[in-house]
Amino acid sequence: MYATGERALLLELSAVTSCDRDGLEGLTALTEGSSGLTVDVAGARWGQFLALIGSADVVDVRALHGAVRALVGRA
Numbered sequence: 001m002y003a004t005g006e007r008a009l010l011l012e013l014s015a016v017t018s019c020d021r022d023g024l025e026g027l028t029a030l031t032e033g034s035s036g037l038t039v040d041v042a043g044a045r046w047g048q049f050l051a052l053i054g055s056a057d058v059v060d061v062r063a064l065h066g067a068v069r070a071l072v073g074r075a
Contacts, residue, residue, distance in 0.1 A: 007037055014043030018051050021064075028067050031074060041074045 011027070013019075019027070030039045049068045056064050 009035075009037045009039045011039060011041050012043050013041060013048065014045075016043075016048050019048050020052055021056075024049065024052060024064070024067055024071070027071055031071065041071060044072045044074070046072060 009030070011030070027041070027044075029035075030037075031041060033039075046068065049064075053061060053064050053068065
């Protein structure tokens, strides 16, 4: 994208049925600017992350919930 001058990326997630921890961490990194692009998210829903949150260790649930809330809030 840099070669063409593009500096923004839209991630359309409405067709995603489930997202694991690696996927959530990758999406979080992208939306926080790790790629140098402006990243917008569309179509993210809580249901896509329920299996991840439901299977997480109790000590991880709050952090995962916060990451999902931030991502869904951008959608």
